[in-house]
Amino acid sequence: MSGLEDFRDELETCFGTSCGFCERGCPVYQALKVKTLSMKGRNRTMLGLLQGKFDITPAVVQAAFECTLCGNCDRWCSLKNTDHTRAFREHLLKHGIEPMKEHSSLLASIRNYGNPWFQPRSARNRWTKGLNVPKVALGQRDVLFFAGCTSAVTRQLNRSLVASAKLLQKAGVRFATMGVDEPCCGSTLLRVGQTDAFKELAAENAKKFKSLGIKKIVTACPGCYATLKKTIEEFGTNIKVTHVAQEIADLTKSGKLRLKKSTERMTYHDPCHLGRLGGVFEEPREIVRAVATLVEMPNNRYEARCCGAGAGLQSAFPKLSRELAAKRIAEAKSSGATTLVTSCPFCETQLRTVPGIRVVDLFELLLDAAQENEKNEPFKSAS
C-alpha cells in the first residue's frame, strides 16, 4: 500500500487535467455541490497539503473523510482516486489527527470483539444454529464460507447467511466456516485510514487462511470480498476469493432449483465493492431475472450510485448518508420497481431506512422463490 507522497504524480496529473468528469457520478458532490468534496477537489487538497500550501484544518479532515470510497470517480478516470483518498486518511492520522470519534468506537470494537458492532465473539456463529455446517479443519474442506461481521452479528441479517449457506449446499459447494474464530476482514480499518492496524490484521488473516489449507474463500459480504481479495493479493497466498452470487448463479440455469417466477418488477442495486470495484454485475442479475422481472435503475453496473453507507460515512456523517440512501431509493422507484434487491448487508440495512420500496436480500429472494415452489414441488436435487 502506498502513502500519500507516492501518489504525488497522480495528484499532479489530476491538477494538469482538471476535467472534473469524476463529479458527475460522485454521490457526495451531487448532494452537496461543494468542490472540496469532489474527487477533483480532494486531489487538489492533497496536492496543496503536500506542497505545504496550508496546514491540516478541520476542513481538510472533512475533505478526507466525507466520502464513501465508492469508486464512482475511478470509473470516470484513469487515476487511482479511492487509493489516494485512503492514503489521505492515513496521512492525516499519521500527522497527529485523532480518528473521528465515530470511527474510534468502531476501531475499539474490532480490537475488543473482532467486529465493529460491539457484539461478543460468540454472536458470530449464531446464524449457523440448526444448520449442518462443519467448522473448518486442515485438509477437511477446500472452501471456506466467510460470513463477515455485519451479517453474522446482526440478527436481522442472519437470514441472508442462512439462505446463502443453503444455496451453496444446493449448488454442491462443500464448505466449512470458521465459526466463532472467524476474524474481521479489516475492511473498516482499511477504509478509515488505519493502515497499520489493517496490515497487521491482514497479515494475521492471511496466515490463518494458509494454515487451514483452503483453496477458496466464498464471502457473503461485498466489503469482505474486496478486502480479502486485497489481503490475498498482498500476502501472496494462492487462495481464490469469490462472492456467493458467483457460486450460485448457475443454480438458476442448471435446473437444480425449481423456481417460482413472479411478474413483479424488481431492480438490482450493485454494491460498490461487488460491482464497480469487484466486476461482478451479471450473476446477481441472472438470479433476479430467474425469479422476477428485472428493471434497471438509470445508474447501474459501473455507474451505480452508492447507498451512502460506506467507508465510515454512515457513522460520521449520518445526515448526508441518509440523503444518499434516499436518492438511491428515489432512483429505484423511478425505474418502476416495487422491490429493490441487493447483495450487501450494508446496502440492505442502509436502504431499508428509507420508506417507499421493499428492500430484499438477493439470496433470501432466491431461496424464498425456491421454497415457494417447493410447497408443491420439492427441490429437484439438493446435492
Added chain:
Amino acid sequence: MSYIEELVSALGKEKVLLDPSERFVYGTDWSPRTPDEFAPPDVVVLPRTTKDVQRIVKIAYEHDVPVTAGAGLTGMLGGAIALYGGIYVDTTTMSSIVEIDPKNQTVRVQAGATLQEVNDAVQAYDLWLPHQPESKWVSTVGAAIACDNDSTFGVRYGKILNCLLSAEIVTGTGEVVELGHRKAHFTSSGYKLKDLLAGSEGTLGIITEATLKLEPIPAVRRVDMLVFPRMGTAVDYLSKLLKAGLCLEAAHINCKQRLKFYTHSYRQKFGKDPEIPAWAEALLAIAFAGDQEVVDSQREYALKIAKEFEAQLVEEREIVDAWWASKYTLDFEPFKQKWPDSQKQKKFGAADPGIPVGRLEEFYHKFVQVATKHKLEIIGMNAYLEHPSSIGFSLSCAVFVDYRNPEEVRRFRAFHDELSKLAVAFEGTMSTFMSDTYQKAPYLEVEHGASLRYMREVKRLFDPKGILNPGKKFPREAEKK
C-alpha cells in the same frame, strides 16, 4: 463589518468557504499552469438563488471587492480564475431546472446546471439541447454562455448563442436584469444585449438563469470519417456538400496528427495507433442525423461526391467510434478515461483562432511553424464548423505542454499569443471558444482597434466599479496574484 462578515451574515456560514484548503481548490482550472500556480480567491461563496447572488454582488460593490463567477473550472485559458482575489462565486450550486415547456420547446434553468443535466431533464420529452462541448458533463449553462465554448454539432445548430433565448444576470451593481426575448426565437426590437453575454466571461454580469431553445432528438445518427490528401480539398468537399443541400449535423477537419489525440479508445483496445494512409493530410468527420431514410440517402450522396475530391472513406469503424467517443459519447472503458490518461506527462494546451474559409490550409502550416519555433510538441489542429449550415471554422491549434516546467509554460503562452495575433493578420479572429481571459487582454486592440473603446463603455455601464472578473478582457493595473 468586513465584507466577509457581511457575506456570512447575508448567506449563512454554510454558504461561505474561508478555510485556506477550501479556497485553494477553487484556485485553478484546465489552463496550462505549473502545479504551484494556484490563485485562490479570498473567499468562496455557494449561492443557491439569484437573490443570493444579488446579495453577494451588492456587498462586493459596497466594499469594492472583485467578484469572479465560475462553474466547472474546466476553462482552458484561466477565464474563471480569481486573479485579483476577492470573492469566487461557485455557480454550480444553482443547478435547478426551473421550467420545461415541451410545447414551446424551451427550458428555463439555473445557470449552474451542467449541459448534461439539462439534457437528462429534457430527454423524456424527446428534446435535447444540442450545444455539446466535450466538457458537457461539467460545463454549465452559465459557463457555456460566458465562455462561448465550442459545440460538436455547430454546423447544424450553431453554438450556445443559437440556443439562448433569454438570460437573467446580476450586474456589477447588484441589479437583476433579464436580457432577451422570452420564448420567441428572434427579435428585431431594441439592442440585442443578450448577445453580449456570449463570451463575456462574467465581466458584464453573473448569469443566474437562462431560457434555452431545445430541438427534437433525431431518431438516427450516422458518423463517418474520410481522409483527404490536403486540408484544402476537405474544405472544398464540405463546401460542395452544403451547396448540394445536404444537412450536416457535425463536421470536423482534423490534421492527421490530431486524430491520435481522439483515438484513445482505439489504443486501449488494440494497443496501437490507427493506421491512416501516408498520403493523407486531413481527416474529415461528418455526421448526418434524422430519420433513417433521410440519413441513408444524404450519406450515400455525400460519399458519392467524395470520389470527386480524392477522398477515401475510413472503413475501420473502430477508428470512427473511438473518435466519436472522445468527441461526443465519452463512452470510455471504465477506469480508462482519456483525459488524465493522455496528460500524465504533458497537458493539452491550445490557441483557438477563427480563420476565413479559404485560408485554412495556409494557417495550418503556420501553426506547425509557430509551434516548432517555440519548441512545443504538436498535438495537431482540429477545425470545427460552428455556424449553422455554413463553413465557418473554429480552430483548436493544440500542443503538449510540460506543465511541470515553468519555462515551457512560458513558451506555450508565447505560442498562443503569436498564433492569436497571426489569426487577425489572416483576416480572422483571435478566439472562437476560449474567449480572451487575462491571456489576450493585453493585446485585445490588435483585434478590435478603435471599437475597444465602445467595449470599455459597455463594460462600464454594466459594471461601473470594474469588480466583475477583473483582469479579463481588459488588463487591470493592480498586481496579479
